[in-house]
Amino acid sequence: MKQTTIYLPEEIEASLQELAKKRGNSISELIEEVIDDYLIKTSQKLPNSMGMGASGRSNLSSKAEQLLLTED
Known part of the structure; x- marks a missing residue:
């Protein structure tokens, strides 16, 4: 075991x-x-499902209404 010094508030x-x-x-x-x-x-590794639903858009919350009303 290696000795280490740390400084802590009182x-x-x-x-x-x-x-x-x-x-x-x-x-x-x-x-x-x-x-x-x-x-x-x-x-610890994150579950494989993390990020699975990523849309690639960084402005979803500010344009939610507009995006919901558009047809693809």
Whole structure:
């Protein structure tokens, strides 16, 4: 494991100390857990259906009425 230094506002550090005491963990363990959860969450792939209905038009909301009334 590699040691890393981070700078936190005093109120966040105090909250971490309180939480660590309640859970019986160290602050380092809490920070590691949060970072790990974040990395897992942000690296998850989006479903294949994402973007499937993309129209390619960037102005749909401003021209909704006009577009609904036009015939193709």
